[in-house]
Amino acid sequence: MKLFRHPPVVTSLGPTNHPYLTGPWTPLHEEVDAEDLEVIEGTVPSDIAGIYVRNTENQVHQPLGSHHPFDGDAMVHRIEFSNGKVRYGNRFVRTRCFAAEQEAGASLWGGLADPVQTAKRPGFGAHGALKDSASTDVVVHAGKILATFYQCGEAYQVDPDTLDGLGVAPWVPIDGVSAHCKVDESTGELMFFNYSKHAPYMHYGVVGADGRLKSYVPVELPGPRLPHDMAFSENYSILNDMPVFWDEKLLERNIHAVRFRKDLPSRFAIIPRHGTAEDIRWFEAAPCYALHFVNAFEDGDELIVDGYFQEDPTPPPLSEGAVEGYEHLMAYLDMHSFRSRLHRWRFNLKTGETREERLCDRIVEFGMINTRLAGKPYRYVYSVGAKPGWFLFNSFVKHDLETGESTELTLGEGCFASEAPFAPRIGSTEEDDGYLVSFVIDENSGTSECILIDAKNFAAGPVCRIALPHKISSGTHSVWADRSIIDAGKAASQA
Template sequence: MELTRRELIEAAVATGTLLVTGAKGEVLPLDLQETNPNAANPFLQGNFAPVYEEITADSLKIVGKLPPELNGMFVRNGPNPQLPPLGRYHWFDGDGMLHGIKIRDGKASYLNRYVRTEGWQKERAAGKALYTGLAEKPDMKKLFAGQDTFKNAANIALLWHNGKFLALWEGGTPHEIGLPDLSTKGAYNFDGGLKHAFTAHPRTDPKTGELICFGYSPGRKPYLHYSVISPQGKVAHTTPIDLPHGVMMHDFAITENYTLFMDLPLRFDMAKFSKGEGAFHYKPEIPSRFGILPRHETGDKIRWFEAPPCFVFHTLNAWEEGDEIVLVACRYDAYPDDVNFSTSGHPTNEGKGGQVRLHEWRFNPKTGATREKPLDDTVAEFPRIHPAQIGRKGRYGYASIASGRTLFDGYLKYDLLTGKSIHHRMPKGVMVGEGVFVPRPGAKAEDDGWLVGYGYDKATHKSEFHILDAQNFEAKAVARVLLPVRVPYGLHGTWLPGIV
């Protein structure tokens, strides 16, 4: 049975799955929804729909028992547009909203706050969106003047380094966030030392305390910069890295001595972008390239290794092993249509390509050879490890897993020693995002700790924060903190030990 667009909208509104909203969060009348470019946009519906209220909720109901030694704060970032988007909305465009859970003495509280970026404040004052996003035709005047056409939404991830808590985007500078109130202090550029965009996925070396980072600018040469920041927050080394074209480079990896970059065939296309056909396009005929640079060297010392085309949002880890440098990541066999840029996320060829699984590459600088193999056949994204294993060979990795194509309904624990994975499936109807590994204070074993994250219950339209025992992974959650509100699907979180 073919449904018309209006019938689809009516059905979605009737079932409460469509929440196309106006400036104050009210659901728009049907006629307005029909003319809205985002009327059927999946990233404004269901649990992708933004929430508008900033709340603080104490003494939350807990199912199970919070571990007594778990004291700290978990904060997760994610897109949450405060106003109806200007043109077609892509999930990556929304204003950053932080969702925090404070845990102390077996009690839990929750608060959520927008990251009040300059763009957020300008749009708040105007009462309407002023910036277009990744799927929409940009403001050509701004583009030709060399000005940024995107809003730094500070919406992807978080970093805790040298006593600074930063909300990260990947096309601009970080924003400093106050703790524990999640207030926005303002843009932060490492005392003027940061001269380029800052990735959402920097790595802190667990032994040296150095912060390793990069930034890409797909429309402007040099397309890639790389920096090493001292444990005291001083930018100690910055170098450009030559790329022949602009690409989306969401993540990278480090080992004890090397930094790994991914030049994958998701390329910026100015001609298409300026026509409103999306900023990035996947070119399946172009090979992937992996660049390896000694940590403190200049960009001209990078060595590239070719591999079959693929896309990677997130790496699990990298390390040195014998003559080889090993990289494990969640590899897509093609860029996933679910978050493509030409149609603002509307799936165009459901079921074709875009499968994501744990994968291993081995690069040998002596021979120039690359070996690669899939590690597990489970659909897996949002990989995390024990923070002390960053850049070193560890045994365990964690990721979110999906029974369907796009939404996650459980977690995976992967054993790199045995090559086996075990799964934790959530109760039916509960969807999850990223699970973050939190080491137990004083733990000796790598997996002695918890996997924590937000879940969303489709039946109640509310959310929870759950804590799984990483050593008893298949068992039901140790504790579930029931939230009085919905936490929309989001991106990355971090655990702040002792911060409450």
């Protein structure tokens, strides 16, 4: 293996027993570039060309408060597949907050679970006192990697080939951008939303394939809300107002305590992709929280949206298996506590009626599809399962929405996966003709690897395992981008 190490970053992190600063969540502070990686098992496929990009949370400095895993600094990991060869690299995303804390040599902001008074400087996002870490989501648009923060940050661009930082995307509005921008590969457009504590409380926008803002419209809400994701079809974008938001009375005292209002419905805003505020139609559904959506498509008069329905979004503290002192935190991060299941909402655009149905009884989340079918009718979803009590992925599930069947592939004890996007084979025409790509952390050996799973032969396990040069930290989201998509995006943005 050819390995190049970059100069180390400044860190002040000390010893801890925090469940999300140890084990698979141990922060990685090393930045490298590597070629000729060791292939542990199988053969690197030559029938895919593109990059798998993983965003991770890596706390650099000693927390000022209690620390939540979403507080960590963004580190982007990239592995490129080309003609059966692989190349790996990782970098911290040099956000303004990262640079400020490097200069100070210490944390300057508290975290999600801390009082606003913890911050030593004014903060960012809807919360108003957090560090904009850009460590939540990652997409590829207009030929650039885009790293975003879940509570609305500045959206940082990274070169997909060198991992050099390219600064804040020029189209980002003053209220920032939430995690989970959506990219339509068919048009090259990016759809986004943001939210805040001031009226109208939400905005929705569209960025063209050339990286220029095309529209930005207000979406009026009854008050501050906490949407996390959106969906889109060929002609519509779907936003949401879920009954899980900050307690209004406590918010008057600048205390951010999340409550589940079971007496309120979930609401979905449907807007034509390039529509105005006057075009928005609202649909009501059963009260819940949906952290992530999978896909949406149009079927006659109906707009169909698939995602993960949480039955208990604000669960009680874990009573068993939790690290002492972290029972509440661990419950809020545990799929088995909030009970998320694959769900379908049907919105009739003619009658205004909403219908709902459960698609699978398994406790799953973090779904991926063949993104060539994003916004269109599709058949397969690839979810992850989790270790009970923990925010750690230990299995993959392939859902066949046509037959209703699902197949699970479980990792070995002590092995934990990353979100696994779908990489289509070059020239493929069938929806599941390709691979799932994921990073795996092996706590038994203290190592990490990249695995590829043949989506057509799902239960057979990895067809290829590639050793990474270091053990990575866990995190949230990832993306696959075909080389053709990257090159087309670069061309459009330079036109």
